Amino acid sequence: MPYIDLKNVTYTYPLVKEPCIKDISVSIEKGKFYAIVGANGSGKTTLCNIIRGFIPGFYQGEIEGTVELEGKSLEEYTLGELTSKIGYVFQNPFNQITGARDNVYEEIAYGLENLGVEVPTIRKKVEEVMELTNTAYLADKNPFELSGGQQQRVAFASVLALEPDIFVIDEPTSQLDPKETERVFDIIDKMKKMGKTIILVEHKIELIAEYADDIIALEDGRVVKFGEKHDVLSDLSLIEKGIDLPQTVLLADELRKMGIPAKEKIITKQEMIGQLKQIMGK
């Protein structure tokens, strides 16, 4: 049985003529890491909101088809049940900061407080998460007086602290420096190894190629390709759909055009290093 199952989902925002999610059917397995890729406006965030259950609830509009979690329609879950099962990191970190607390430490603790977790446990978890996300040095700061990248890490940390089974994460690294970006991918990898299910929207395609299992590629509200990462990310036709492909794939293609027989489906750095060593006879 699929863990999360979308069947023929079509969704139209209120007061809009055309649906922005068109007949999407995807099955998500437990414990896997899925990356959603697609051009701007292709429906990535909207799809996240559907999986999280904010659509149609919060946004209203018209939805067709079914969305099930563990065999039960999302509508049958209470708000509380979904909140504790699915952690959602918003695209704009500013929207994640509750403003209910005036320092970063308490901001990260806030969700746990609401779940009624005991104080010593909250402390332990918050400190662990701050360590993991390199936010400990921000503990006493006001969450609204942070740099963009710092705020994005605090938003991510506040969801990690809740230890949900499923993470829906919408572009968590858009404002991060390269080192912090890698840190986020390492954390996600760690979550996956703990058995969590990950659904990540991200443009940094080389990192997706290294870390993800399966890719959902969207174009204009439709799934144009869905499957194992090597199969999806080596499909050169995705470029016309506004989807970036790994440098390795483009490099191999350019080499082939120059008459050098580079293999297909090379998507990670190690795979490319092996291939180039072979080509250059090392």
Added chain:
Amino acid sequence: MAFIEFNHVGFAYPNGFSAVEDVDFQIEKGENIAIVGQNGAGKTTTVKMMNGLLKPTSGTVIIDGKDTRNFTTAALSRKAGYVFQNPDDQIFHNTVRQEIEFGPHVLGYDKEKVKELTEYSAKLAGLSDEMEENPYNLPLSIRKFVTIASVVAMDTDIIILDEPTAGQDIRGIATLQDMIRELKQKGKTIITITHDMEFVVNNFDKVFVMAHKNLLKITNPKEVFSDSALLDESMLKRPYISELVLQLGLPKNIISRKELVDYICAPV
């Protein structure tokens, strides 16, 4: 005298936190500069001092020969336009058109000129078909273009873009590249903060590297990426191809895909 001058500039926020310590540089008119560096380095704080959103708490910022402390906010906003890192800090109108028109209107341009500037910058930002949309119904990445267009429409000599590449897809990046090229041709001074190293390599000759509240170095893309100590200190990463090349022990000066293909295909 340079067009933009920072003389030992420091800035502390009202809560007492010192975000920028001692930054010293000059930018000539028409220069096109990328600012890179780790999160919290002080990039946003620094550029906000160029259009007077923040005034230095030590040292002086001189724009076109005049200390920013002696400018009125209105006069300075005619010189330098700043696109916020978070578009939602900037947008407050109900349609894209109103949002873009607002700047030139406030600067006192006549109706015709406002219309011309609005349409020109909307086209440059790829928004011509979205003019009657509510910005909040657009994806965040497109909202960023709305804020860019509203600043470009003010036709200022200096245009400051705070992380325009964040969350952009390949078409968004291409639009940005075309836009920067065109504005450069018009003689604008463009200052762009970004974490996208490929974007830096492809579009900028001059790079400011910031870390720990200071400007570490003024350099160019080739040099930044061959200076390992500098990269480590400022938490930067080489472009992907550059890393590949290093791991293979190939010549360090190869930083783009084309250069690598040429190298591999060159007769030995």
